[in-house]
Amino acid sequence: MSREHSILIVGGGVAGLATAWELARLGQRGVLLLEREEQLGSHSSALNAAILRTLSSDPITTRLARASADFLRRPPEGFSEVPLVDPRGLVLVAGSDAAAGLRARVEALGPDAKVAEISQGELHTLAPAYAGPVAVAFHFPEEGQIDIAALMQGFARGARRGGVGIRTAAAVSELVCESGCVAGVRLENGERLRAATTVIAAGGWAGALGRAAGSGVRLRPTRRHLMVTAPDAAVERSWPVVWRLGADEFYCRPESGGMLLCACDLSDVEPDRCHADAGVRDTIAEKTAHQLPALAEAGAAHFWCGMRTLTEDGRFAIGPDPDLAGLFWVAGLAGAGMVCSGELGRIAAARLTGAPAELPAEIIDALAPARLAAPRG
Numbered sequence: 001m002s003r004e005h006s007i008l009i010v011g012g013g014v015a016g017l018a019t020a021w022e023l024a025r026l027g028q029r030g031v032l033l034l035e036r037e038e039q040l041g042s043h044s045s046a047l048n049a050a051i052l053r054t055l056s057s058d059p060i061t062t063r064l065a066r067a068s069a070d071f072l073r074r075p076p077e078g079f080s081e082v083p084l085v086d087p088r089g090l091v092l093v094a095g096s097d098a099a100a101g102l103r104a105r106v107e108a109l110g111p112d113a114k115v116a117e118i119s120q121g122e123l124h125t126l127a128p129a130y131a132g133p134v135a136v137a138f139h140f141p142e143e144g145q146i147d148i149a150a151l152m153q154g155f156a157r158g159a160r161r162g163g164v165g166i167r168t169a170a171a172v173s174e175l176v177c178e179s180g181c182v183a184g185v186r187l188e189n190g191e192r193l194r195a196a197t198t199v200i201a202a203g204g205w206a207g208a209l210g211r212a213a214g215s216g217v218r219l220r221p222t223r224r225h226l227m228v229t230a231p232d233a234a235v236e237r238s239w240p241v242v243w244r245l246g247a248d249e250f251y252c253r254p255e256s257g258g259m260l261l262c263a264c265d266l267s268d269v270e271p272d273r274c275h276a277d278a279g280v281r282d283t284i285a286e287k288t289a290h291q292l293p294a295l296a297e298a299g300a301a302h303f304w305c306g307m308r309t310l311t312e313d314g315r316f317a318i319g320p321d322p323d324l325a326g327l328f329w330v331a332g333l334a335g336a337g338m339v340c341s342g343e344l345g346r347i348a349a350a351r352l353t354g355a356p357a358e359l360p361a362e363i364i365d366a367l368a369p370a371r372l373a374a375p376r377g
């Protein structure tokens with residue numbers, strides 16, 4: 001093998017870049033990030049809805065998101081020239097099927113959380129176009145929209161400044177194993193790179209890359225679609241994000257003069273074949289007619305899909321591989337990788353370097369890739 005690195009990171013989406021940025025902050029030398037595409041962050045990290053929502057169905061993910069939201073609101077000096085958050089507000093609504101669960105989760109946030117229950121009338125004032133049946137609505141006035149381009153640029157620029165090497169158009173074809181340890185990677189052009197630790201941050205492709213090297217960690221790449229309507233005079237730029245939970249899950253927010261709409265569809269996908277399915281437009285149209293009737297006739301300006309990589313229990317996979325020494329995971333970020341980016345990078349870098357960090361044992365255990373490993377046969 002050629003050069004020796006301390007840490008190789010495979011993948012230049014938010015998982016890889018947030019990890020690289022934190023490693024640079026900790027002063028870690030010899031870090032190289034490898035991204036297959038010509039551009040960093042051109043898959044899920046560029047294809048998402050950019051919503052800052054911290055309350056999830058899982059208490060651990062909620063904790064990570066709340067801590068990370070503080071980072072997004074107040075990033076370190078020099079991280080970004082523009083604010084990373086547009087606090088347009090977020091309203092979580094539920095019908096009778098999901099109202100009790102939503103209320104319980106909001107109550108579990110405790111008295112310091114910036115959230116208020118609002119009436120139908122108040123919801124109508126905030127988001128006049130929303131017409132779905134509502135049993136309960138909670139307004140999070142400090143949440144809203146993330147500036148994804150600024151966030152990704154901040155991570156990449158800071159990582160480079162801190163000495164991380166970043167190579168694009170560098171596709172990893174396989175992890176190289178020696179005596180049961182991962183010792184580096186082989187690139188598609190045949191080049192071999194050696195490292196003490198290799199980090200899999202390859203989004204939807206992470207599971208297959210690890211599996212091919214003999215890891216038992218199992219991840220599930222799934223597909224979800226988004227649509228932005230044509231600009232429409234009925235849409236006010238200032239409206240909050242509205243996210244309906246439960247059986248009729250759906251979310252929307254203003255975008256480019258129209259509305260960004262999501263029917264919260266979920267289907268398994270082969271990562272190299274993640275193409276938009278026109279049939280999902282019908283599902284979006286049905287939910288829009290029901291919940292945003294004023295936009296029911298608006299045509300589509302953009303329609304696309306991206307990958308959400310799930311784990312069995314919905315929590316991230318951050319930590320060492322249970323079986324292969326030299327291999328570390330930052331993957332399975334599902335639908336919360338952007339909002340949790342600050343915290344997931346901090347956790348990954350602290351675990352990779354052994355730097356002192358306040359990482360409660362229950363967080364480390366909850367994210368441990370070992371819990372996702374199929375028995376090795």
Ligand SMILES: Cc1cc2nc3c(=O)[nH]c(=O)nc-3n(C[C@H](O)[C@H](O)[C@H](O)COP(=O)(O)OP(=O)(O)OC[C@H]3O[C@@H](n4cnc5c(N)ncnc54)[C@H](O)[C@@H]3O)c2cc1C
Binds near residue numbers: 011014172203331
């Ligand atoms: C429709 C949709 C809406 C979403 N909305 C939100 C939201 O509102 N808020 C939020 O917080 N999150 C949201 N998400 C989730 C968020 O986008 C993801 O959690 C996050 O982008 C995952 O980042 P990643 O770095 O793991 O993956 P990616 O961004 O996909 O990055 C993985 C990278 O690895 C590279 N790679 C893969 N294999 C190799 C290889 N062999 N060699 C070199 N490079 C390789 C890829 O080219 C890619 O650039 C949404 C996702 C989708 C699909």
